[in-house]
Amino acid sequence: MPHSQTSPSCFGYCQCCGQEHFLFSALAEKHCLELMRSLQEKKRIDISASNEDADPHFSTEYLFGQARGKMFGILVCNDQQGSLHLLKAFSGQYNGIWEVDGWAPPLFKTETFLDISQGIEKKIKQLGREIELHPHNSDTKNSLTRERKSLSQNLMKDIHALYAISNFSGETKSLEEIFNGTGIPTGTGDCCAPKLLNYAARNNLTPLSLAEFYWGKENLSGTRRQGQFYESCTDKCQPILGYMLCGM
Ligand SMILES: [Zn+2]
Numbered sequence: 001m002p003h004s005q006t007s008p009s010c011f012g013y014c015q016c017c018g019q020e021h022f023l024f025s026a027l028a029e030k031h032c033l034e035l036m037r038s039l040q041e042k043k044r045i046d047i048s049a050s051n052e053d054a055d056p057h058f059s060t061e062y063l064f065g066q067a068r069g070k071m072f073g074i075l076v077c078n079d080q081q082g083s084l085h086l087l088k089a090f091s092g093q094y095n096g097i098w099e100v101d102g103w104a105p106p107l108f109k110t111e112t113f114l115d116i117s118q119g120i121e122k123k124i125k126q127l128g129r130e131i132e133l134h135p136h137n138s139d140t141k142n143s144l145t146r147e148r149k150s151l152s153q154n155l156m157k158d159i160h161a162l163y164a165i166s167n168f169s170g171e172t173k174s175l176e177e178i179f180n181g182t183g184i185p186t187g188t189g190d191c192c193a194p195k196l197l198n199y200a201a202r203n204n205l206t207p208l209s210l211a212e213f214y215w216g217k218e219n220l221s222g223t224r225r226q227g228q229f230y231e232s233c234t235d236k237c238q239p240i241l242g243y244m245l246c247g248m
């Protein structure tokens with residue numbers, strides 16, 4: 001949903017406290033507007049690199065092509081001395097890359113993620129091509145289809161197990177633990193808010209305000225438009241944000 005300034009932008013119900021924890025967006029939105037200006041001027045996300053050192057992978061052109069736009073976010077926090085820190089994040093990968101200097105990292109070790117996923121993804125694609133070659137409803141086709149399904153389900157499980165999610169009460173849990181093992185939506189933990197809060201929790205930073213906006217070509221369903229602010233998503237983020245914001 002597009003976000004209004006008078007309601008919290010980032011929130012979730014905490015099982016532990018039996019109440020909702022939340023953050024407002026006004027302060028972070030000001031910094032997001034500055035970030036939007038930089039994206040508009042520089043047309044790349046490796047903002048701190050000089051023009052000569054800029055990496056073409058990080059051009060914002062990517063956001064206006066087939067992949068379409070994505071969410072960006074800023075978390076304003078305080079360190080223990082009371083100085084302000086601005087953290088920024090993009091959702092998911094940027095042009096196939098998980099880690100970009102100056103942006104909050106994912107909730108897993110990228111190397112381990114690639115080790116686990118690359119081989120199996122190749123195998124899944126290869127099975128897909130084999131499945132095509134067999135006649136509809138043949139025994140071989142059905143058994144290959146089952147094999148592919150179980151490979152991708154196991155891969156999802158292994159990937160979810162890599163996510164280590166910290167909160168401000170000093171706890172670290174896996175996605176399975178937070179969801180009690182029930183239906184974890186694909187991409188949970190990859191949005192801006194979880195990346196930002198996880199980084200803050202691990203670096204003893206106290207969150208003050210969080211805002212997320214969309215940048216690039218509008219999404220297919222037309223529910224995300226460039227330059228608009230949105231609250232944390234209902235299906236993937238809200239179920240984990242109560243836990244993540246606990247202990248602020
Ligand atoms: Zn989300």
Ligand SMILES: [Zn+2]
Pocket residue numbers: 014015016017018021242245246247
């Ligand atoms: Zn709590």
